[in-house]
Amino acid sequence: MSGFDGVENQMNGPDSSPRLPQDTCDQPSSLFSSSPCFPITLKFVDVCYRVKIQGKSSDSVKLKRLLGLEHKPSDEIPSTERTILSGVTGMVTPGEFMAVLGPSGSGKSTLLNAVAGRLHGTGLTGKILANDSKLTKQTLKRTGFVAQDDLLYPHLTVRETLVFVALLRLPRSLARDDKIKAAESVISELGLEKCENTVVGNTFIRGISGGERKRVSIAHELLINPSLLVLDEPTSGLDATAALRLVQTLAGLAHGKGKTVVTSIHQPSSRVFQMFDTVLLLSEGKCLFVGKGRDAMAYFDSVGFSPAFPMNPADFLLDLANGVCQIDGTTEREKPDVRQTLAIAYDTLLAPNVKACIDASPSPAENARYVKTRKNARGIMSGLATWFSQLCILLHRLIKERRHESFDALRVFQVLAASLLCSLMWWHSDYRDVHDRLGVLFFISIFWGVLPSFNAVFTFPQERAIFTRERASGMYTLSSYFMAHVIGSLSMELVLPAAFLTLTYWMVGLRPGLVPFLLTLSVLLLYVLASQGLGLALGAAIMDAKKASTIVTVTMLAFVLTGGYYVNKVPSGMVWMKYVSTTFYCYRLLIAVQYGNGDAILAMVGCEPKGTQGAAKAAGCRFMEEEVIGDIGLWTSVSVLFFMFVGYRVLAYLALRRIKL
Numbered sequence: 001m002s003g004f005d006g007v008e009n010q011m012n013g014p015d016s017s018p019r020l021p022q023d024t025c026d027q028p029s030s031l032f033s034s035s036p037c038f039p040i041t042l043k044f045v046d047v048c049y050r051v052k053i054q055g056k057s058s059d060s061v062k063l064k065r066l067l068g069l070e071h072k073p074s075d076e077i078p079s080t081e082r083t084i085l086s087g088v089t090g091m092v093t094p095g096e097f098m099a100v101l102g103p104s105g106s107g108k109s110t111l112l113n114a115v116a117g118r119l120h121g122t123g124l125t126g127k128i129l130a131n132d133s134k135l136t137k138q139t140l141k142r143t144g145f146v147a148q149d150d151l152l153y154p155h156l157t158v159r160e161t162l163v164f165v166a167l168l169r170l171p172r173s174l175a176r177d178d179k180i181k182a183a184e185s186v187i188s189e190l191g192l193e194k195c196e197n198t199v200v201g202n203t204f205i206r207g208i209s210g211g212e213r214k215r216v217s218i219a220h221e222l223l224i225n226p227s228l229l230v231l232d233e234p235t236s237g238l239d240a241t242a243a244l245r246l247v248q249t250l251a252g253l254a255h256g257k258g259k260t261v262v263t264s265i266h267q268p269s270s271r272v273f274q275m276f277d278t279v280l281l282l283s284e285g286k287c288l289f290v291g292k293g294r295d296a297m298a299y300f301d302s303v304g305f306s307p308a309f310p311m312n313p314a315d316f317l318l319d320l321a322n323g324v325c326q327i328d329g330t331t332e333r334e335k336p337d338v339r340q341t342l343a344i345a346y347d348t349l350l351a352p353n354v355k356a357c358i359d360a361s362p363s364p365a366e367n368a369r370y371v372k373t374r375k376n377a378r379g380i381m382s383g384l385a386t387w388f389s390q391l392c393i394l395l396h397r398l399i400k401e402r403r404h405e406s407f408d409a410l411r412v413f414q415v416l417a418a419s420l421l422c423s424l425m426w427w428h429s430d431y432r433d434v435h436d437r438l439g440v441l442f443f444i445s446i447f448w449g450v451l452p453s454f455n456a457v458f459t460f461p462q463e464r465a466i467f468t469r470e471r472a473s474g475m476y477t478l479s480s481y482f483m484a485h486v487i488g489s490l491s492m493e494l495v496l497p498a499a500f501l502t503l504t505y506w507m508v509g510l511r512p513g514l515v516p517f518l519l520t521l522s523v524l525l526l527y528v529l530a531s532q533g534l535g536l537a538l539g540a541a542i543m544d545a546k547k548a549s550t551i552v553t554v555t556m557l558a559f560v561l562t563g564g565y566y567v568n569k570v571p572s573g574m575v576w577m578k579y580v581s582t583t584f585y586c587y588r589l590l591i592a593v594q595y596g597n598g599d600a601i602l603a604m605v606g607c608e609p610k611g612t613q614g615a616a617k618a619a620g621c622r623f624m625e626e627e628v629i630g631d632i633g634l635w636t637s638v639s640v641l642f643f644m645f646v647g648y649r650v651l652a653y654l655a656l657r658r659i660k661l
Helices: 003-012 059-067 108-115 137-141 158-169 176-189 210-222 240-257 293-302 313-321 336-360 367-372 374-382 387-406 409-425 434-456 459-472 478-492 495-507 514-542 545-561 572-579 582-595 599-604 619-629 634-657
Strands: 042-053 080-092 097-101 124-130 143-146 228-232 260-264 278-283 286-292 324-327 331-334
Touching (some): 042 336, 080 336, 097 108, 097 240, 143 210, 158 387, 210 240, 278 336, 286 313, 313 324, 313 336, 409 434, 409 495, 434 545, 478 514
Antiparallel strands (some): 042 124, 324 331
């Protein structure tokens, strides 16, 4: 059988006509009976994708520039254009399961991103059609995309993960209980009942298995009842049995639910390969075969390539895609002309027939009904949770996820150990021993400036992948996500500093009384929020945990040095750093709470009150008056800290807006 015969049978043969739903797609729950599910026929013709690689300067050019010497233009490495996909064509219909095969770097992920509508730019050319129309927002809302990496919150259970997704992604017309039932139905559909109360986990947290984690990622997308399901290497990292079970699930979604399923797969077993309706083989961005999986071996035999002994068809296809073939029936060698020969054979034998079959293939009969009812579908799909509902759901999820990190045993031990050390070092210090008191106040300023900012800097970089995926799928708005983080930090990140001060304040013998304690606590909590805002802003702006942590460390070091305790006279060129230092204002406020307006602290060290006319003051008095008391009012310090609390978060929000989805 020729390759064209295989394609023709695939496209037009009576044995492969897809089982389409009549009114709605079969749902895991009857809750969706009011939500239309329309079959999608996916066609992609002559899809090409090119990326421009910017040229770089050679080491010699960099050295000449450094020395101020002239250099030749020929020393520059010119920009180049790399072709990722080159004229890839294919079609997959409802009820059909297509597998994209190829070695690493062949363009599988790029093709899937393109057909799922997640690849844009001038480098993408060709036609990608859903029911003979260009991809629209409504089509993309009916498309589920499962990335290669499982982007899940590790501390949530499987049930919690899917319930939160259901609450965010399902139409607001459904009641909360109905959305929860829908999540439970998907759990049952994918066989996740045994692990539904187990945390997802990650590399450092023990949780569900790799296969179960992949099924949870698929359940993410099944909750919206997609007509088109695109999966990028769903079996990567799974053993043969787990991979087979996962592929059986995907085949069941295509054959039993009438969905259009497209997946890339790296090295399927023979049992997995037999479950593919359609196979598309890529090599270096070029298509070598497209047609029924059972016709692949016959096609390659017809063009002169066949295995010397019975073997897994997938292994044989991947060998050819890598340029490896049998020599003299015994030895396998890599021959550069194998891929070229197969590409020419495809362009000559298969490509014209594939395109002809695609042009002659009609869209599903339901296409007309799809067009007529698209307005109704738009109303159903766009009616997601309100902004306030999104905020409440995201806040609930954040608290469930972050409570383990915020109250981690090591972090609690860190705070308690610091409190104990501080209490022992300054145990019931003398109120009149000003220098010791200043030391404990500045220690508190250092500790609760560095710790919150350093912890907060990891927040957005660690969540970037999940945040980008969820925002791209339209689960929530940026403002609701950000406000959930702001409110969540108020409820969780202030518990440990309050506990620290409660233990330390009375043990070190600071100013007695409930009012001074509450004022000190208020100053400390405002300072913690301002320092945390600094970490959030730097993390959101840099979006690289390692770089951001380095920057925040250097920044807090500068704030500590200019905070007013270590350096009496800050050099004139660096004075500005003192006035942008959160530590500086916190330290001033803590002193004010303990010693009032400054006259008391001057009297304790034997100095005349500030402003009294008299002889020149001693160096110690001048230090107390100019550096410890300072010339900045109390309300000014409070206002500046509050402005930093708000301003840093505004900067973080603006930085998040720049992230491309």
